[in-house]
Each structure stands twice: as structure tokens, then as C-alpha cells.
Amino acid sequence: MTDVVVIGAGQAAASCVARLRAKGFEGTITLIGREDVPPYQRPPLSKAYLLGDMARERLFLRPESFYADNDVSLKLSQEAASIDRAAGTVIADGVAYPYDHAVICTGAVPRRLPDTLGGDLDGVFTIRTLADIDALEPRVRAGGRALVVGGGYIGLEAAAVARKLGLEVTLIEAADRILQRVAAPETSAWFADLHRAHGVDLREGVGLKTLTGEDDRVTGAVLTDGTELPVDVVIAGIGIMPDTTLAEQAGLEIDNGIAVDAQGHTSDPAIWAAGDCASFPLGDTRMRLESVGNAVEMGELVADNIMGAGRDYVAKPWFWSDQYDVKLQIAGIGAGCDRVVVREGEGGARSHWYYAGDRLIALDAMNDGRAYMVGKRLIEAGKSPDPQAVGDPASDLKALLKA
Known part of the structure; x- marks a missing residue:
């Protein structure tokens, strides 16, 4: 057997x-x-x-x-x-x-904040397992002050939930912009505006110098620009x-x-x-x-x-992220992109289409499931619609599949 x-x-x-x-x-x-x-x-x-x-x-x-x-x-x-x-x-x-x-x-x-920066203080969390969330839950109460370190998707999702729970939230990203490793500047800017509109104090180009504490519990943070913040809880979203x-x-x-x-x-x-x-x-x-x-x-x-199938893996990358009332759906990988076409949808929906030369390689769709489904099918089929047609909100998305 x-x-x-x-x-x-x-x-x-x-x-x-x-x-x-x-x-x-x-x-x-x-x-x-x-x-x-x-x-x-x-x-x-x-x-x-x-x-x-x-x-x-x-x-x-x-x-x-x-x-x-x-x-x-x-x-x-x-x-x-x-x-x-x-x-x-x-x-x-x-x-x-x-x-x-x-x-x-x-x-x-998850990558953890180094102990030399105060990462070993009580009140500093990562988000990966059920135990992580069970430990974090009692510490995220309305009126508390949260510092989120890292502007990737984990950090942004954590910031959105903390705001929904009534915490004051500061999010810092050491890079020039949030989502710099995974998204185009257009997508970064769109989500930065979204978080600021929901009351997040979002700071780009600013890192963590050190955390401070009393009785081994985190009470504050010193940022690389010299700012000192009082904090009750720290969430590290600095990658895995x-x-x-x-x-x-x-x-x-x-x-x-x-x-x-x-x-x-x-x-x-x-x-x-x-x-x-x-x-x-x-x-x-x-x-x-x-x-x-x-x-x-x-x-x-x-x-x-x-079981003996002898099958090769054909990757069809897709991802999603939920932040506030926004569902972001992603198809493809944007690395190598040299042009982003923005398409405005109905009711505030929006999509960003990534091109490398004339080739469509990826798509970010914000509350636009239709654009996502069409774009995903195009990418998987190796089809690249005319960028001008993509950017025209009056053009029929489904027609792009037949072009």
C-alpha cells in the first residue's frame, strides 16, 4: 500500500x-x-x-x-x-x-520586527495564524492607538479593520509609496487616498526607528523622521x-x-x-x-x-484584497509593466490595466468584477486589446474578448 x-x-x-x-x-x-x-x-x-x-x-x-x-x-x-x-x-x-x-x-x-527595535515588547503582533488573531483581538478596542508597520496588502487590510473597530491608526511605509513592490503607482495612489479618506494617518517614505515601552509593554514609537507617537498596539505587516x-x-x-x-x-x-x-x-x-x-x-x-497524471503546472495568478467597502481583484503579474491604462467604471468602480509594450500582462480592478473577469480571461488567453479601447469607459468590455 x-x-x-x-x-x-x-x-x-x-x-x-x-x-x-x-x-x-x-x-x-x-x-x-x-x-x-x-x-x-x-x-x-x-x-x-x-x-x-x-x-x-x-x-x-x-x-x-x-x-x-x-x-x-x-x-x-x-x-x-x-x-x-x-x-x-x-x-x-x-x-x-x-x-x-x-x-x-x-x-x-511572517517577518517580525527585530527585538533591537522593540519587536519583543508585549503588544506587538504579526498576522498569520488563528492564534495571532486570537491574541490580537482583545487589544483592538475603540479609542486605542494602533501603529501599522508596512504598506503592503496585509498592513493595509489591518489598518482598514482597525479603523472599523474604532482605533486611531497610523500606517508607516519606508518605501516611497505603499504597495511599491506589487502594484503600479496608480493603484498605490488610489489606495492611499482611500485610507486617508477613512481617517488613517498614512505616512510614506517613513520607517520605524524604535519602539518604546514600560514594564515590557509597548507604549510608543519613534519614526525615522524623528516623530514620536504614543501607541497601544503595533501590527507588523512587513512581508512573509x-x-x-x-x-x-x-x-x-x-x-x-x-x-x-x-x-x-x-x-x-x-x-x-x-x-x-x-x-x-x-x-x-x-x-x-x-x-x-x-x-x-x-x-x-x-x-x-x-496518482500518475504527469501534469505540468500552468500558473494563472490571481489575488484579492478587501479594504473597507472595496474589493480589489488582481489578475496576472505586473512586473515588466511600462504603461498603465486607467478605466473608469460605474458607481466609482475603476480598473488599472498593465501593459508591457503592446502586451496586456496584469489588471487591478476596484469594485469592478466585470472588468476583472474580462481582463483575467484576456490575460490567460494571451490576448491584448487596444489600450485606447480599454481606457474608453464607453467601449463594451465583452467586445474586447472578441477582438
Whole structure:
């Protein structure tokens, strides 16, 4: 009988085990997770869950009974300590789990503020796990003063929720503009205006010099421009790093994450990787995508290939972000863009279309689901509509698909 051991209990892992059983896999499946809850959604944690709009059980990707019903051995609150490649076992909490196929889905870990800047003070948080949000929730009360460090999507979403909860919010971004790494200046400016309109004190080109505290609890912040702020809670949204520790210890190839081939194999053909921790080939380079869509698609890819499909991964990047009453939907990757076409939609909707030369490569759509769906289909089909037609709000979006 074939044994599959999946390490990590996030979206990629859950997708992998569910796909294996759906495809008729009859071997043993063991799913090892370090947290004490079954696989759950991460995106709602810092939004609906923190706001109290989503119950804890609704976060779960599947009810816990699903794993027993599908003969998946769910090992929670266990840390996979090592992979013994020679013996073909995964060691977790002193138990050796044999495998014919091991799947590493360890995800990513948040970057933390250094202790030298006060990152070890009580009241300083990152946003990644259910435990992170449960610890943060009692500290975000109306009238409190929050400092958000980092103007990426995590930081912006945290700022939006903090404002909804009634906190005074200052957000600082050391780069010249928010979202500088992932979005065009037009999108950065649009979201900066949105947050300022909702009362966020947003400061670009300003970093954190140090946090100050009393009795080991954060009470203030000194910024790089010399400003001193009183603060009650600090949220660090300064990015994530692929969790490659286990793979490194096992001697697997690492290249911007755990390096896998087009089918999900690591440098050891018996070991696979999927999700935020894995980088895959894309043309002459490698890519690592931090998104739910990628985690689901890679998890299912690995399951299919364990079953012998021999399928290559074709990435179709898409992302989303919810801030206040705005749903941002993103298709494609904007790297290499040299022109952005702005299209105004109805009722304040708006979309930004990224071109590299004459080629459409990405799209940001703010409260414009129709533009998003059309743009996503165009990008995936390799079609590039005339920029002038795209920018004309009177032009028919659907007609772009036929052009």
C-alpha cells in the first residue's frame, strides 16, 4: 500500500489530501499540522474573523469529521522535526511516519520586527495564524492607538479593520509609496487616498526607528523622521518568508523557496512541495506565488501527479484584497509593466490595466468584477486589446474578448 505524508495543514495541504481521495487514491494519508485546529482559511482572519463577523468554525476549510470520514489521519499540534530520506520517514514529535510520497506544505512565516527595535515588547503582533488573531483581538478596542508597520496588502487590510473597530491608526511605509513592490503607482495612489479618506494617518517614505515601552509593554514609537507617537498596539505587516527549514535540513534544493520542477517534485523525486513555500519554473526564471489560488492549484497538481497524471503546472495568478467597502481583484503579474491604462467604471468602480509594450500582462480592478473577469480571461488567453479601447469607459468590455 502506498503511504502519503503531508507536512503542514494549510490550504495547499488540505487541497492535496482532498484531491487524492476524490481521485480514488486508496493508500494511507497522514496530515501533520503544528496548530491545534484542522486546516482553515487565512484571508478572513484579519478581516471578518477579527471583526467578529465570522465564527471560528466557519474558518475551517472542511469540518474535522471530513478527515475521519475520508480515512485521513489528522495529526494536530505536532511539529514535523525532520525528514529521514534514507529511511523514507517523517519524524514528528518522536514518531516516525513512513512515506512513499512526502508533500511539504509548510507555507510561510511572517517577518517580525527585530527585538533591537522593540519587536519583543508585549503588544506587538504579526498576522498569520488563528492564534495571532486570537491574541490580537482583545487589544483592538475603540479609542486605542494602533501603529501599522508596512504598506503592503496585509498592513493595509489591518489598518482598514482597525479603523472599523474604532482605533486611531497610523500606517508607516519606508518605501516611497505603499504597495511599491506589487502594484503600479496608480493603484498605490488610489489606495492611499482611500485610507486617508477613512481617517488613517498614512505616512510614506517613513520607517520605524524604535519602539518604546514600560514594564515590557509597548507604549510608543519613534519614526525615522524623528516623530514620536504614543501607541497601544503595533501590527507588523512587513512581508512573509517561505518556511524552508524542514526542506533545508533534509538537503533539498532551495531557490526562493523549496525548488520544485513543473510537476511539483523537489530535488528528491519522492518528496513534493506546494503552496507558499514552493518555487516553480516559469520560463527562464522561478516564481513563488503567495496566494490562495496558487496553494489550491499546486496542492491539487501534486495530488494528480502522485496518482500518475504527469501534469505540468500552468500558473494563472490571481489575488484579492478587501479594504473597507472595496474589493480589489488582481489578475496576472505586473512586473515588466511600462504603461498603465486607467478605466473608469460605474458607481466609482475603476480598473488599472498593465501593459508591457503592446502586451496586456496584469489588471487591478476596484469594485469592478466585470472588468476583472474580462481582463483575467484576456490575460490567460494571451490576448491584448487596444489600450485606447480599454481606457474608453464607453467601449463594451465583452467586445474586447472578441477582438
